[in-house]
Amino acid sequence: MAAAKKKTATEARIYDSFIVGAGISGICAAYKMKKEGYHDFKIIEKANRVGGTWRENTYPGCGCDVPSSLYSFSFAPSSKWSHLFARQPEILEYLETVSRDYGIEELIEFGTELDHAEWDESRHVWVLDTTANGKKSQTLARTVVFATGPITEAQIPNLPGLDTFKGEMFHSAKWNHDYDLTGKRVAVIGTGASAIQFVPQIQPKVKELHVFQRTAPWVLPKPDMNLGDTSKQVIEKLPAIQKTWRKAVAQSLNVINFGLRNPLALKPVSSAARQLLRLQVKDKALRKAVTPDFTLGCKRILFANNYYPALQADNANLIPHGLVEVDGNTVIAANGERHEVDVIIWGTGFEVSHPPIGRKVINANGERLSDLWKDTSPEAYLGATMKDVPNAFLVLGPNVLVYDSFIGLAEAQLDYIIDGLKKIKAKGISRLAINPGVLQRHNDKVQKHLKGTVFNSGGCKSYYLDQNGRNFAAWPWSLAELKNRLSEFAVSDYDVQYGVKEKQNAA
Numbered sequence: 086m087a088a089a090k091k092k093t094a095t096e097a098r099i100y101d102s103f104i105v106g107a108g109i110s111g112i113c114a115a116y117k118m119k120k121e122g123y124h125d126f127k128i129i130e131k132a133n134r135v136g137g138t139w140r141e142n143t144y145p146g147c148g149c150d151v152p153s154s155l156y157s158f159s160f161a162p163s164s165k166w167s168h169l170f171a172r173q174p175e176i177l178e179y180l181e182t183v184s185r186d187y188g189i190e191e192l193i194e195f196g197t198e199l200d201h202a203e204w205d206e207s208r209h210v211w212v213l214d215t216t217a218n219g220k221k222s223q224t225l226a227r228t229v230v231f232a233t234g235p236i237t238e239a240q241i242p243n244l245p246g247l248d249t250f251k252g253e254m255f256h257s258a259k260w261n262h263d264y265d266l267t268g269k270r271v272a273v274i275g276t277g278a279s280a281i282q283f284v285p286q287i288q289p290k291v292k293e294l295h296v297f298q299r300t301a302p303w304v305l306p307k308p309d310m311n312l313g314d315t316s317k318q319v320i321e322k323l324p325a326i327q328k329t330w331r332k333a334v335a336q337s338l339n340v341i342n343f344g345l346r347n348p349l350a351l352k353p354v355s356s357a358a359r360q361l362l363r364l365q366v367k368d369k370a371l372r373k374a375v376t377p378d379f380t381l382g383c384k385r386i387l388f389a390n391n392y393y394p395a396l397q398a399d400n401a402n403l404i405p406h407g408l409v410e411v412d413g414n415t416v417i418a419a420n421g422e423r424h425e426v427d428v429i430i431w432g433t434g435f436e437v438s439h440p441p442i443g444r445k446v447i448n449a450n451g452e453r454l455s456d457l458w459k460d461t462s463p464e465a466y467l468g469a470t471m472k473d474v475p476n477a478f479l480v481l482g483p484n485v486l487v488y489d490s491f492i493g494l495a496e497a498q499l500d501y502i503i504d505g506l507k508k509i510k511a512k513g514i515s516r517l518a519i520n521p522g523v524l525q526r527h528n529d530k531v532q533k534h535l536k537g538t539v540f541n542s543g544g545c546k547s548y549y550l551d552q553n554g555r556n557f558a559a560w561p562w563s564l565a566e567l568k569n570r571l572s573e574f575a576v577s578d579y580d581v582q583y584g585v586k587e588k589q590n591a592a
Contacts, residue, residue, distance in 0.1 A: 108137015
């Protein structure tokens with residue numbers, strides 16, 4: 086009898102699907118796959134715990150600016166939120182609890198990072214190279230879900246003289262909790278969502294606080310409150326209250342979204358916000374410096390009750406200019422203003438215009454996505470599928486951003502994606518890629534309708550617009566319209582090739 090042949094690469098185990106990332110999107114993807122009886126998948130996470138952005142961002146004051154009733158999975162409502170707007174530690178705890186309670190955590194390969202993902206045209210499979218504890222391995226999968234999120238790569242400007250700085254320096258997403266800021270001279274660079282939250286927390290501790298602001302943001306009062314034990318008990322015993330609360334919050338966000346699509350509707354709100362600013366900031370020079378010069382909503386609307394009081398403290402100094410140079414321990418603003426500091430904290434946000442996963446993905450033409458995006462803007466169909474990237478799906482990709490809960494957006498997209506996965510499997514499809522004509526017509530229409538929104542016409546420079554001046558992020562219609570478009574995966578939108586159905590691997 087002939088000796089048994091060695092198992093070749095082509096005979097290796099091929100998973101139905103491969104999920105990259107165990108943040109909000111990855112957890113949700115795994116839950117929905119299991120719910121639909123789709124068990125033959127593998128999920129990896131580079132860190133040692135779930136959570137994504139809520140694991141990485143631990144800066145003082147970190148929290149959500151979407152009410153906690155809506156910032157939770159529809160399938161896992163919680164009655165444990167301490168406030169109307171949840172804090173980072175409890176959001177992370179919530180995500181960990183969900184992953185444990187629904188049997189997802191045990192499926193995740195932690196400490197495993199994706200190095201390289203390449204489509205093999207000859208076999209119609211994805212070849213995924215990973216590293217875990219210094220050990221490299223390779224996995225084959227028919228489909229891939231990139232649940233890597235849009236807010237993952239901290240952005241630090243490359244400024245002249247930065248290498249001469251001898252003090253402490255860190256980004257808000259990599260907060261150094263071991264460093265004591267008490268009595269230090271601190272420069273905060275940026276006034277975005279993170280800085281708005283951590284500036285009031287560190288201001289009472291530091292000796293001097295210099296806040297560098299390139300563009301004044303709109304900061305509105307945050308209607309937050311402590312829920313208390315009694316409220317939590319009522320919510321737990323009467324789920325209908327939570328359901329009604331969730332619906333009310335969703336409706337209020339729909340109103341905001343209408344205004345963002347129709348800037349004229351926001352004029353009364355802008356006028357009210359300016360009047361409120363007069364009451365909050367008494368000093369005329371400071372008030373002028375923190376008054377935005379663009380339409381409300383053009384950049385992300387921020388919510389805080391303690392930011393303006395922190396800026397008016399005796400030890401605080403707002404510099405209405407960007408940081409342009411560092412000379413030793415001296416930070417230099419665009420207007421020439423100089424300050425010697427002990428610490429630089431970067432509140433400069435994230436690289437969001439080009440999904441970081443693009444550096445690791447090779448398409449069907451052998452091209453790295455990040456190379457393609459150097460001179461062009463990333464595009465996707467319904468934020469989920471990309472040209473020449475077969476059998477692959479991106480969660481929270483280009484042009485699906487609506488002013489709402491990221492969790493809600495991820496759930497809607499994943500309903501669409503998993504419907505697609507089921508149809509690929511049921512119909513024996515071996516290769517599925519978005520039809521280029523469908524993709525172009527979709528994105529031409531998206532860009533046309535974005536022209537009238539506040540994002541494009543509000544007079545600001547925001548992360549919604551990339552280096553080409555193209556809005557890569559926003560969805561120009563309502564959330565209801567997005568959910569409607571994502572309600573069913575239409576195979577007719579895709580170019581498909583059918584193969585002989587292979588015997589499915591056991592779960």
